Amino acid sequence: MVQLSENEIFFPDPTSYHPLTGLMAYGGDLSPERIWLAYQLGIFPWYNPGEEILWWCPDPRFVLYPDELKISKSMRKILRHEVFTFTENQYFEEVMRSCMQVPRKDQDGTWISEELISSFVQLHQEGKAMSVEVWKNKALVGGFYGVVVNNVFCGESMFSKVSNASKAGFIHFVEKYKNEFELIDCQIHSEHLESLGARMIPKLAYLKILYTK
Incomplete structure (x- = not known):
């Protein structure tokens, strides 16, 4: 594992450095x-608040190929009846803050900090990060955000205040952009995204797609 300096923006090459845990480096800062x-x-930050910043590139990588999206009968019904409506990039910071605040099953706390929010908001303003907002009865009830690199959407975090909100938003997003994004990066395994068709692929296979412009 490589220690990063705050004075130099550098990461080890994930195509040649293969730590067993996927933990590439620690330290540095959270600058945009x-x-x-x-x-x-192909590296992302993931750590506990108050601890050293940890940078990961896991192998295998959990991803979704858009044409492998699975939509259950119940979700098709929800989408058909327009239970939810969707917007993009209208409330980026609010989506991040909701991801920080809304509790998740089997997770105690969040890695999202004020510093991380500030940096991601700047990336959003530069057109490098985007959000999807999910609405019900004019209330923001779900959403997610991530970074766009070439033809890959690198999902960061999602939240849901009512049942099926984030799932509906994710399905809407994948179907809308299935011809634009070759891959949706889900980073690490979750049953929620596995039910939608996400699966593991080798790290190098993921990086090959990510690096293709």
Whole structure:
């Protein structure tokens, strides 16, 4: 594992450095420039608040190929009846804050900090990060955000205040952009996304797609 300096924006090459745990480096900072470089290399930050910043590139990688999206009969009914409506990039910071605040099953706390929010908001303003907002009765009830690198959407976090909100938003997003994004990066395994068709692929297979412009 490589220790990063705050004075130099650098990461080890994930195509040649293969730590067993996927933990590439620690330290550095959460500047927009460092975060953007990380995502371009296939690396993302994930750590506990108050601890050293940890940078990951797991092998295998949990991803979704858009044409492998699975939609259950119940979700098709929800989408057909327009239970939810969707917007994009209208409330990016609010989506991040909701991801930070809304509790998740089997997770105690969040890695999302004020510093991380500030950096991602800047990346959003630069057109490098985007959000999807899910609405019901004019209330923001779900959503997610992530970084766009070439033809890959690198999902970061999602939230849901009512049942099926984030799932509906994710399905809407994948169907809308299935011809634009070759891959949706889900980073690490979750049953929620596995039910929608996400699966593991080798890290190098993921990086090959990510690096293709």
